[in-house]
Amino acid sequence: MRRIASTCFFLFCAFLAFSQDDLLKSLGTDSLRKNYVTNAFKSSRVINGHSMEFIGKGVLDFRILHRFGPVNQGIKEFFGLDQASMRMGFDYGLGKNFTIGIGRTTLQKELDGFLKFRPVHQASGLGGSPVSLVLVAGMSIITMENDDPAKDITFSSRVGYYYQAIIGRKFNQRFTLQLSPTVVHRNQVLLNDDNDTYALGIGSRFKLSKRVAFVVDYFYVLNGLPKEQNFNPLSLGFDIETGGHVFQLHFSNASGMNERAFITETFNDWGKGDIQFGFNLSRVFTIGKKKSKALKQ
Amino acid sequence: MQRVLLILICFFIGSIASGQGKFFTKTGSISFFSKTQLEDIDAHNRSVTCVLDTKTGNVQFSVLMKGFEFKKALMQEHFNEDYIESDKYPRAEFKGQIDNNSSIDYSKEAANQVRVKGPLTIHGQTNDLETDGTLTVKEGKIFITCEFKVEIADYKISVAAFAKNKVAKTISVKVSCVLEQLK
Numbered sequence: 001m002r003r004i005a006s007t008c009f010f011l012f013c014a015f016l017a018f019s020q021d022d023l024l025k026s027l028g029t030d031s032l033r034k035n036y037v038t039n040a041f042k043s044s045r046v047i048n049g050h051s052m053e054f055i056g057k058g059v060l061d062f063r064i065l066h067r068f069g070p071v072n073q074g075i076k077e078f079f080g081l082d083q084a085s086m087r088m089g090f091d092y093g094l095g096k097n098f099t100i101g102i103g104r105t106t107l108q109k110e111l112d113g114f115l116k117f118r119p120v121h122q123a124s125g126l127g128g129s130p131v132s133l134v135l136v137a138g139m140s141i142i143t144m145e146n147d148d149p150a151k152d153i154t155f156s157s158r159v160g161y162y163y164q165a166i167i168g169r170k171f172n173q174r175f176t177l178q179l180s181p182t183v184v185h186r187n188q189v190l191l192n193d194d195n196d197t198y199a200l201g202i203g204s205r206f207k208l209s210k211r212v213a214f215v216v217d218y219f220y221v222l223n224g225l226p227k228e229q230n231f232n233p234l235s236l237g238f239d240i241e242t243g244g245h246v247f248q249l250h251f252s253n254a255s256g257m258n259e260r261a262f263i264t265e266t267f268n269d270w271g272k273g274d275i276q277f278g279f280n281l282s283r284v285f286t287i288g289k290k291k292s293k294a295l296k297q
Numbered sequence: 298m299q300r301v302l303l304i305l306i307c308f309f310i311g312s313i314a315s316g317q318g319k320f321f322t323k324t325g326s327i328s329f330f331s332k333t334q335l336e337d338i339d340a341h342n343r344s345v346t347c348v349l350d351t352k353t354g355n356v357q358f359s360v361l362m363k364g365f366e367f368k369k370a371l372m373q374e375h376f377n378e379d380y381i382e383s384d385k386y387p388r389a390e391f392k393g394q395i396d397n398n399s400s401i402d403y404s405k406e407a408a409n410q411v412r413v414k415g416p417l418t419i420h421g422q423t424n425d426l427e428t429d430g431t432l433t434v435k436e437g438k439i440f441i442t443c444e445f446k447v448e449i450a451d452y453k454i455s456v457a458a459f460a461k462n463k464v465a466k467t468i469s470v471k472v473s474c475v476l477e478q479l480k
Contacts, residue, residue, distance in 0.1 A: 022357070023319070023348035023349075023350055023355055023356075023357040024346060024348055024357050024359050024390070026319065026321075026348060026479070027321055027323070027346060027348060027479075033361070035361070035363055035387075036363075038363075038374070038377065039374055039377070039378050055370065056370025056371075056373075057370070058370075059369075059370050059371075093370075173384055173385075210378070210379050210457070211457070242459055243457075243459045243460065244371060284370075284371055286368065286369040286370065286371070
């Protein structure tokens with residue numbers, strides 16, 4: 001009996017001692033709390049393709065994209081900089097996990113728009129998903145006038161669609177990798193092409209410093225396009241952030257600036273040095289007011 | 298059987314004893330404010346963990362840096378990515394001691410002025426902090442409020458060149474917690 005009593009006494013003391021040690025520990029650990037992973041990419045695009053990152057609720061992202069001519073044209077064409085096509089676009093964050101965007105490209109005077117939704121957000125802690133899943137659906141319309149009277153161009157023949165799923169993971173502070181299976185549907189195609197083109201995108205970011213990151217954006221086209229004419233778009237570049245702006249400077253064999261264009265209309269070959277310089281400029285504005293209640297005193 | 302019961306009872310008593318006199322919350326509020334001529338920045342966080350031991354006057358706070366919400370998403374990104382580096386240093390902690398704890402009667406409903414001292418850890422850097430606050434006992438709960446200032450240089454938080462004029466060197470912090478008895 002005495003032994004038990006003394007055991008109990010020790011236990012009691014142990015409890016007291018424990019309680020004095022670290023008060024926060026007496027509540028249990030909160031490392032199990034779900035913690036969403038943010039800033040997997042600097043921008044909502046890897047380079048051409050969508051990234052797993054979102055711009056945030058109430059944020060308007062004004063994006064200007066430039067693609068120049070082939071670098072190997074030499075000094076006569078100032079390494080391609082004499083020619084430029086551009087896309088001007090607006091993305092808006094309707095919610096933390098929902099973005100809409102529109103844009104217009106000078107190439108073929110093409111309008112495009114998309115919806116981007118994130119059903120699964122990578123998180124650490126209890127019940128957190130190891131990856132993010134993002135779904136994108138987009139549409140594009142070529143508005144350039146038809147100057148060939150032999151061709152019968154209707155509205156629907158100008159339209160293309162794309163659907164994309166992005167599965168991505170931020171592995172650590174520096175390294176992010178995502179895979180994005182994509183299908184592009186074009187209502188009207190050339191004789192040898194399929195209407196549906198399947199492609200697998202690979203996007204990655206490696207952060208070099210707080211403000212500079214190296215990015216790779218590649219799409220492997222699986223079917224539907226003649227291999228001798230069409231090439232897989234590969235872009236390599238740097239993201240540079242300066243306050244509210246993100247500059248994405250890159251070299252690429254793709255000149256298209258929406259999914260239909262860069263997946264199905266990349267006719268240049270890295271192997272032959274047919275690459276071009278381009279940049280994306282992103283400027284964000286906070287439009288929607290976040291609710292911010294003053295603290296209760 | 299009797300022994301087991303006895304041990305269990307001891308455990309029970311022990312745990313009650315350790316919980317007695319302790320108050321806590323996991324939903325306290327903290328906000329900070331940075332004011333410069335170019336930009337006002339404020340952020341708040343409603344998931345402060347706080348535990349107060351009324352016997353010893355020991356009071357501890359912990360807050361997850363990622364829980365701070367800013368008006369602009371970009372500010373929040375810079376705060377987490379560049380300044381606070383919240384993946385490396387996920388939380389800030391304060392382990393304080395109430396100087397005049399013995400003069401506070403926790404059984405009486407009243408507002409008390411308190412002085413708290415202790416180490417404050419932000420961004421992996423620890424400095425001593427001493428500040429005044431109020432501790433109000435009301436309806437079995439304890440309301441804590443306090444305000445203090447933090448020099449960002451003390452915590453080795455470096456601000457990017459483009460934001461040098463937009464982030465104040467001294468940040469005001471406000472804390473407000475409603476503590477309930479820990480059972």
